[in-house]
Amino acid sequence: MSFSNQVLVIGAGIAGMEASLMLAKSGKKVFLVEKLSLIGGNVIKNEESFPNLECSTCMVAPIQQAVLQDPNIETMTLSTVEKxxxxxxHFEVSVLKKARYASMTxxxxxxxCYEPCPVSLSNEWEENLGEKKAIYVPTAGSLPNVPAIEAEHCLQLxxxxxxxxxVEACMFGAIDLSETDEQMQLEVGAILLATGSDLFDVSQLTQFGYGKYPSVYTSIEFERLFASNGPTLGEIKIRNSDRQPKAVAMIHCVGREEQGYCSGVCCMVSLKHAHFLKHKLGDVKLFNLYTDFCVPDKTHQKFQKNIIEETQSIFHTSMKDIKVTEADSVLNVAYIDAKGKEASLNxxxxxxxPAIIPGKDTEVLSRIxxxxxxxxxxxxxxxxxxxTVETAREGVFLAGCAEGPKDVQSSVTQAESAVGGMLARLSSLTS
Ligand SMILES: Cc1cc2nc3c(=O)[nH]c(=O)nc-3n(C[C@H](O)[C@H](O)[C@H](O)COP(=O)(O)OP(=O)(O)OC[C@H]3O[C@@H](n4cnc5c(N)ncnc54)[C@H](O)[C@@H]3O)c2cc1C
Ligand code: SF4
Ligand code: SF4
Structure with missing residues (x-):
């Protein structure tokens, strides 16, 4: 028996959502499995996206809404594929769907319901820059906008x-603490893996002072600091203080040498951050330290030119022997410049x-x-x-950063190719 009319998409980032919508449009029933309580992936952490600096929420929210409302897409949040x-x-797939404890309907x-919860936790979706309760939505504007309870931290559960x-605070009777996890079996004809990527753990490289000095951030933390729905409501102020930075150094390619490849996206991210800083703080001084400047296409080069003009950023072609130290709340960034001379910035x-690295579930997923x-x-x-989308297992396809680092546009391009591949393969089974 063939299950060609049903497909599975794992990961509800931009690649998984775009693929699901296209597959649904072609008449397929789509099971979209996402491990978090919200859909949208990494892009919804960004206030604005390069190269056009459009508002990310305006770009992604209609896609999230379309996914959640499409009758052909069954979105399964808090879920993971086990087998x-x-x-x-004719794939047979086992999915573990964890209890949300709040009714989607x-x-x-x-x-x-959040306010009266006595449990406060660090919010890892906000890169631990903010807090959440044991019952929470990860951020304002989460879709679906329905809380989940973390059972291991909930006093009752x-x-x-x-x-x-x-339960008492909810006037709609929407919270059900007796809900249990569900084991589900799906039958699908083809599968798309779109589970995204992670970032290099910069605390491994102690010379950058990350984790030691509060004013050293990662790029994704800075995205949340800038975001108007983030932990500081978009105010750029230094961790544990009300100070706004007057001079900022952006260090590109952290972990590139250790990983052995250029992620191709991080220089654009650092340029975007230069724009964010200039836009919000006015006469801030900006420095960029990099190995190679990687801005791989014409749109990106125009973006680079515009940002350099706008921000008057100063660039240093050196990543050698960088060492960040702090004295009296001033960070000193020492480095060897392109001429081999010792130099430093305050x-x-x-x-x-940080370099973009394989997602933490990659090994497990590749085995499954x-x-x-x-x-x-x-x-x-x-x-x-x-x-560019088929794997060695027939009927299993890849898209987005799960396959390698890329930007949003390339992730969507690959998702569209994967849909083409899936539909072609499935139609060859029925003809
Ligand atoms: C700091 C930063 C800023 C960026 N800014 C820009 C920008 O301005 N413009 C731009 O074009 N690009 C930008 N990018 C790149 C952009 O974020 C990626 O291109 C995009 O997120 C890739 O989408 P994706 O769907 O492949 O992966 P993701 O967005 O990572 O989504 C993957 C989804 O899969 C889910 N998932 C993971 N594992 C599992 C599992 N085992 N089971 C179920 N679900 C799972 C995740 O929870 C997530 O929802 C930036 C990247 C970074 C790091
Ligand atoms: S039952 Fe759990 S989630 Fe609800 S308020 Fe109490 S501790 Fe928080
Ligand atoms: S309807 Fe109930 S469960 Fe939903 S957010 Fe409001 S109080 Fe919480």
């Missing part, structure tokens, strides 16, 4: 203490642009999906062919 059996045309997203505060904020990983650890395409 994939079978072959192209009864909740109106009013937020009345973990058995630590009796508590019913959120700034009050450093933003590190029965596909290889590449030499640099991302999910691997079929070797020896020209396909």
């Amino acid at each position: 994939i059996d079978g072959d192209v045309g 009864d909740c109106i997203g009013c937020g009345m 973990s058995g630590k203490k009796e508590c019913n505060a959120c 700034v009050d904020m450093v933003i590190l642009a 999906a029965g596909i290889e990983t590449t030499e640099i650890g991302f999910l691997g395409l079929k070797s020896g062919g020209l396909s």
Whole structure:
């Protein structure tokens, strides 16, 4: 029996959402499996996206809404794939769907249940720059706008203490603490892996002072600091203080040498951050330290030119022997310049642009999906062919940063190619 009319997409970032909408439009029933309680992936952490600096929410929210409202797409949040059996045309997939403890149909997203919760936790979706309760939505504007409870931290569900505060606060009877995790079986003809990537752990490289000095940030932390729905509501102020930076150094390519490749996106991210700083803080001094400047296409080069003109950033072609130290709340960035001379800068904020690395679930997913990983650890395409989306297991496809670092446009391009590949393969089974 063939299940060609049903498909599975794993990961609801921009690649997974775009692919799901196209597959649904072609008449397929789509199961979209996302491990978090919200959909949207990394792009919704960015206030504005290069190269056009458009508002990311304005770009992505209509896509998120379309996914959630499409009758052909069953979005399964808080879910992970545990097993994939079978072959192209008739895969049998086991999915673990964790309990949300709040009803997707009864909740109106009013937020009345968060306030009375006595448990405060660090909010990892906000890169630990803010807090959340045990019942939470990761950020304002989350879609679906329905809270989830972290059972291990909830007093009642973990058995630590009796508590019913959120249930009592909800006037819509939307919270159900008796909900349980569900094991589900899906039957699909083809599968798309679109699980994205992670960032290099910069705390491994102690010379940059990350984790030691509060004014050293990563690029993704800075995105949340700038975002109007972020932990400081978009105010750029240094961690644990009300100070705004007057001079900022952006250090590109952190982890590039250790990973052994250029991620191709981070220079554009650092340029975007120069624009953000100039735009919000006016006469801030900006410095960029980099190995190579990687701005790979004509749109990006125009962006680079405009940002350099706008921000008057100063660039240093050196990543050698960088060492960040702090004295009296001033950061000193020492480095060896292009001529081999010792040099240094005084700034009050450093933003590190870490390399983009394989997502933390990559090994597990590659085993479950029965596909290889590449030499640099991302999910691997079929070797020896020209396909940019097929894996060695027939019927299993890749798109977006799960396959390697890329920007939004390239992620969407690959998602569209993957849909083409999936539909062609499925129609060859039915004809
Ligand atoms: C700091 C920073 C700024 C950036 N700014 C820009 C920009 O301005 N413009 C631009 O073009 N690009 C930008 N990028 C790149 C952009 O974020 C990526 O191109 C884009 O997010 C890739 O989308 P994706 O769908 O492949 O992956 P993601 O956005 O990472 O989405 C993957 C989804 O899969 C889910 N997932 C992961 N594992 C599993 C699993 N096992 N099961 C189920 N679900 C899973 C994740 O929770 C996530 O929702 C930036 C990147 C960074 C790091
Ligand atoms: S669960 Fe209830 S109180 Fe909480 S957001 Fe939904 S409707 Fe509001
Ligand atoms: S029952 Fe759990 S989630 Fe609800 S308020 Fe109490 S501790 Fe918080």
